[in-house]
Amino acid sequence: MNSTIHISEQKEQVEKQVWEILGEVTDPEVPVLTVLDLGIVREVKINGNALHGWSLEIVITPTYTGCPAMDMISMNIRFALLQEGFTNIKITQTLSPVWTTDWMSESGKKKLKVYGIAPPHYSQAVCTPDAFQQEEAIQCPRCDSFNTRLVSQFGSTACKALYQCVDCKEPFDYFKCH
């Protein structure tokens, strides 16, 4: 009885430690965001015990189907865990439920803005296939003006659109709603 409680306590501690380690792993394309800021870590499963070693399974989900950063993110998670002494690591990908920009953390959105990328909006009102829709007003991350224009729906990575501020003229990326 006592030892069972002991193991579950240890497990909890390991889980806490793993989440802390994951909180240090950044996105290679947007290095101000950690994988937790992005909301792409869906689950951490822990098995084993302190004596025989812990085995970890980290379940991640891609932001975009073709996101080329996923393989690198998996590798970076593995390296980070290896550095902390975990050797039995399995990283799996899941597609369902589908990732949405709503899963991005508030601190992540703030970090994005400071970095010069406009963070995604909450509401996803314009994610429809209709042509020439009135866009939501996207705020310039430099001067905070809402007087901005869409340059292209497709930007430097799959998850971003290209905008320009009409007031301060700054071209900037917008982490588009998804």
Next chain:
Amino acid sequence: MKNQSLIDYTLHLADNALIIGHRNSEWCGHGPILEQDIAISNIALDLIGQARNLYQYAAELKGDHATEDSLAYLRDGWDFKNLLITELPNGDWAQTILRQFFFSTYQYFLYQQLQHSKDERLAAIAAKALKEVTYHLRWSSEWVIRLGDGTDESKQRMEKAVEELYAFTGEMFLPTDYEKELATNGISVGPESLKEKWTDKVRSVFEEATLASPFKENNSAWMQSGGKEGKHTEHLGFVLAEMQFLQRAYPGAEW
């Protein structure tokens, strides 16, 4: 027991995405302006990403050491089940845009239904991809309108593209045996059920683009077909020759 129809259907969906993705990637570095070069390359990336998800699933279903790479790089032309329209040469910007619009409209309505498939894996892949296809459809619609209702030259090029491509659209809605079998189990989408929505969307975008409707009154237009069953145009061979060269010349090469 292996479900051959499910393997065939998954490969059909994967091949569509890979081949049109590959064609679009040919524009990388050659787009008419930088932003649109980036756009078409992004779309290529999304489509190749879809293809990867689908090939991974097909490889699991198939077993026998199949992998996503062996399915993409080591099958021959007659094994590919993509729609003929996806393998046609890019032509000019108008033709690439129109093909993307025809295809994205089809994929949009297809995935909208496929996300409710009884096959959980296909449903998950479709639900994920649908968000991206929404952007593809929006982008390609806007370009059809811009070019159709643009200058004399852009309109004329668009009209020529319609002439070139329209005969390749009928195949989208012709069910194969593998689709028919899976449709009865709620796994695949019966492609004939997509035709009306597809036609409505094309009609409304063409109207806005001031392009003449390609639809004949009694649906009598002659249509090309065969790709879904492995009978291809000569163009697929050229796509594969380039795409598969490295794995054929240096089997198992990695970078």
